[in-house]
Amino acid sequence: MPIVQIILAIALVLAVILALSFIAKAQRAAKRVSEDGKVIRFVLTNNQSGLIRLDREHRIVEIDDVACELLDQSRDALLKRSLFAFIGREQLPALGDRNAAVATTNLTLTNGNRHIPCQVIYQVILDQYQQPDGSYLLLKSLAEQLDQGTYLRQAAAVFAHAAEGIVILNGNGRVELVNPAFTTITGFTKDEVIGRTPQFFRYGHIWAELLATGHWQGEIVNTRKSGESYPQWLSLSAVYGADGTAQSYIGLFSDVSRLKKSEDELKHMAHYDALTDLPNRTLLSIQLNMALERAARRSNKLAVFGVDLDGFKTVNDSLGHPAGDLLLQKIAARLRMTLRSEDVVARMGGDEFAMIIENPPSAVHIGHLAEKLIAAVDKPVDLQGSKAHVTASVGIAIYPQDGHDATSLLKAADTAMYASKQAGKNTYRYHDEEMARAADQRMALEQGLRQAQELHQLELCYLPQLDIQSGRVLGVEALVRWHHPELGTIDAVEFATVAEETGLIVSVGEWALRAACGQIQAWTREGLFSGSVSVKVAGLQIERNDFYASVNRALEETGVEPGRLVIEVNEHTLLRNTAHVLAELDRLRNLGVGIVIDDFSIGHASLAYLKNLRVRGIKIHQRFVLGLPADKNNAAITRAIIAMGHSLGFDLIAEGIETKEQEIFLEEEGCAQAQGRLYSKPIPRGEFESWLQARLTAVADARNALADASNGARQP
Numbered sequence: 085m086p087i088v089q090i091i092l093a094i095a096l097v098l099a100v101i102l103a104l105s106f107i108a109k110a111q112r113a114a115k116r117v118s119e120d121g122k123v124i125r126f127v128l129t130n131n132q133s134g135l136i137r138l139d140r141e142h143r144i145v146e147i148d149d150v151a152c153e154l155l156d157q158s159r160d161a162l163l164k165r166s167l168f169a170f171i172g173r174e175q176l177p178a179l180g181d182r183n184a185a186v187a188t189t190n191l192t193l194t195n196g197n198r199h200i201p202c203q204v205i206y207q208v209i210l211d212q213y214q215q216p217d218g219s220y221l222l223l224k225s226l227a228e229q230l231d232q233g234t235y236l237r238q239a240a241a242v243f244a245h246a247a248e249g250i251v252i253l254n255g256n257g258r259v260e261l262v263n264p265a266f267t268t269i270t271g272f273t274k275d276e277v278i279g280r281t282p283q284f285f286r287y288g289h290i291w292a293e294l295l296a297t298g299h300w301q302g303e304i305v306n307t308r309k310s311g312e313s314y315p316q317w318l319s320l321s322a323v324y325g326a327d328g329t330a331q332s333y334i335g336l337f338s339d340v341s342r343l344k345k346s347e348d349e350l351k352h353m354a355h356y357d358a359l360t361d362l363p364n365r366t367l368l369s370i371q372l373n374m375a376l377e378r379a380a381r382r383s384n385k386l387a388v389f390g391v392d393l394d395g396f397k398t399v400n401d402s403l404g405h406p407a408g409d410l411l412l413q414k415i416a417a418r419l420r421m422t423l424r425s426e427d428v429v430a431r432m433g434g435d436e437f438a439m440i441i442e443n444p445p446s447a448v449h450i451g452h453l454a455e456k457l458i459a460a461v462d463k464p465v466d467l468q469g470s471k472a473h474v475t476a477s478v479g480i481a482i483y484p485q486d487g488h489d490a491t492s493l494l495k496a497a498d499t500a501m502y503a504s505k506q507a508g509k510n511t512y513r514y515h516d517e518e519m520a521r522a523a524d525q526r527m528a529l530e531q532g533l534r535q536a537q538e539l540h541q542l543e544l545c546y547l548p549q550l551d552i553q554s555g556r557v558l559g560v561e562a563l564v565r566w567h568h569p570e571l572g573t574i575d576a577v578e579f580a581t582v583a584e585e586t587g588l589i590v591s592v593g594e595w596a597l598r599a600a601c602g603q604i605q606a607w608t609r610e611g612l613f614s615g616s617v618s619v620k621v622a623g624l625q626i627e628r629n630d631f632y633a634s635v636n637r638a639l640e641e642t643g644v645e646p647g648r649l650v651i652e653v654n655e656h657t658l659l660r661n662t663a664h665v666l667a668e669l670d671r672l673r674n675l676g677v678g679i680v681i682d683d684f685s686i687g688h689a690s691l692a693y694l695k696n697l698r699v700r701g702i703k704i705h706q707r708f709v710l711g712l713p714a715d716k717n718n719a720a721i722t723r724a725i726i727a728m729g730h731s732l733g734f735d736l737i738a739e740g741i742e743t744k745e746q747e748i749f750l751e752e753e754g755c756a757q758a759q760g761r762l763y764s765k766p767i768p769r770g771e772f773e774s775w776l777q778a779r780l781t782a783v784a785d786a787r788n789a790l791a792d793a794s795n796g797a798r799q800p
């Protein structure tokens with residue numbers, strides 16, 4: 085074999101051996117590299133470090149998941165992008181330096197608006213010619229470390245400089261730490277409170293909610309070191325440990341006294357007139373709406389007064405605006421003083437005022453109030469040396485007749501106020517003139533009635549009560565009559581309502597009782613009449629006064645035998661105030677005074693009351709007697725009352741008998757007694773005495789005639 089061939093064969097064998105050994109070596113290396121890679125990846129992933137490989141132009145050619153996550157983009161979006169899309173070139177000058185060793189630096193990557201602080205380890209890769217052929221970057225986010233540090237610094241700054249007081253308590257509710265604002269607000273230094281339990285911790289409801297929900301927030305009243313109380317807005321949170329138990333509590337609070345004061349001031353400004361400090365128009369409407377709701381619910385009346393000063397402009401013009409202001413203040417105070425504290429007095433603007441009177445007792449009372457207001461204004465006002473005199477025109481609107489809502493009532497009061505101005509000022513007018521006339525009349529009645537007793541204008545009249553069968557006069561009903569100097573004679577029914585509304589019924593009623601007893605005494609002395617005298621008594625009389633005592637006194641003073649006095653009460657009185665009324669009546673009955681139920685109409689009074697009260701009799705209401713005997717309903721009711729009266733053992737007296745037919749019907753049905761125009765109308769004492777005399781004579785004549793007739797019949 086030629087030498088060349090041998091050399092070639094040897095070279096080939098060597099080449100194969102070399103190739104085989106290279107392949108084996110390469111396979112081993114590859115295996116090691118891949119195992120090393122796994123280790124590296126494990127370390128990197130768990131260390132939260134990302135790996136990027138850049139090419140020579142600093143474009144990303146490889147990137148792992150952690151780095152993708154760090155840059156918040158997908159791998160596809162990041163591959164081939166230049167690193168300088170995320171870092172300013174100046175930040176990594178060493179990237180292109182082939183001599184650069186492994187280097188570590190902190191820098192901030194920017195991705196859109198996001199800034200990512202990172203620690204970067206980088207290594208330039210050299211090719212076989214030792215030229216830079218790209219680089220590896222190992223990135224680790226510093227955001228968390230930085231956040232925690234910043235957070236702590238920020239929290240410390242907040243704690244130190246917060247305007248709110250901060251208190252940190254341990255799990256037992258004892259103070260561990262307070263901030264400077266705590267001391268500023270409470271006055272207590274840190275040393276004075278550490279280890280102590282704050283006041284709020286002792287409020288059961290706060291503690292309970294904090295335990296249940298981990299949080300409580302609200303307003304409490306706390307006390308400063310100086311002893312001053314102040315409103316505090318407090319927010320409490322529990323801080324839980326890993327075992328779920330509250331390890332500490334954090335309280336954050338602020339002093340809201342100034343806030344509340346300015347809130348109150350704002351509210352006051354919005355609702356009160358700055359000059360007079362009276363409620364303004366806004367508050368008046370709110371209060372009127374509320375008052376109307378109450379009135380509607382309770383079926384009460386309500387009066388709205390509109391008041392406008394007369395001649396106020398002259399004060400302004402002559403004494404100046406400041407004097408006008410002072411006058412308004414003084415008049416406002418007078419108006420306020422005139423009414424009760426629960427009545428609303430408001431300034432509507434200018435020289436106009438308005439008032440709300442809830443549940444006025446009567447129309448008469450409203451008129452009185454208007455007069456009082458007018459009188460309060462109608463006096464000179466001292467304006468620092470000068471004197472001024474204004475008057476007031478008042479308009480009155482009443483719920484419900486003049487309107488159901490605030491707007492219409494205020495408008496009605498305004499209209500009425502203008503009517504007062506038209507009528508010459510310094511007066512008042514109702515919106516409803518019909519009612520005004522009635523109120524005026526009632527007021528005249530009331531004023532007159534107050535003096536009627538002193539002026540001896542009251543008189544008793546007598547309505548005879550007869551036994552139907554025998555025609556005997558058993559008694560009389562005494563009725564009050566008033567001789568009014570201008571209005572003439574007024575019967576009790578006409579002034580009864582005013583007397584009840586004003587309470588005058590009590591004194592008039594007492595007068596009637598005394599007068600009746602005096603009359604019984606006089607008749608007894610003179611031997612003119614020995615029957616009973618009935619007097620009507622109002623519920624108010626029995627409710628208000630020591631009724632029994634006053635009747636007893638009248639009987640004792642006159643020496644009248646109690647059995648001759650009969651008290652008439654109506655059913656309503658019995659139903660209204662049972663316990664006291666029944667007790668008083670029972671005492672009188674035990675004394676021997678007769679009790680009769682007036683105006684009895686079946687179905688109203690409880691029969692049980694009547695039975696327990698053991699009344700002497702009941703009066704059948706004249707409205708049932710009226711249609712007898714033709715009216716079938718009235719006839720049936722009258723029969724029922726009579727039957728009931730009999731079964732309870734009561735006397736029965738029919739009222740308002742006018743015809744013989746009525747008398748016959750009642751007698752046939754068993755009603756023994758009657759009163760009414762068939763026999764006599766109510767007549768004064770003298771007339772009654774004459775009537776009685778005439779009747780006795782007539783009865784005696786009739787008896788004599790009867791006797792004569794029977795004697796004649798017996799003669800042969």
Ligand SMILES: Nc1nc2c(ncn2[C@@H]2O[C@H](COP(=O)(O)OP(=O)(O)OP(=O)(O)O)[C@@H](O)[C@H]2O)c(=O)[nH]1
Pocket residue numbers: 359392393394395396397398400404405406407408409412433434435
């Ligand atoms: N000083 C003062 N004057 C006011 C105020 N508000 C309104 N005025 C004046 O009060 C006057 C009210 O006018 P009028 O009610 O017409 O005056 P008046 O003289 O009372 O007229 P009559 O009601 O018809 O009697 C006007 O001149 C307003 O300028 C105020 O707050 N202070």
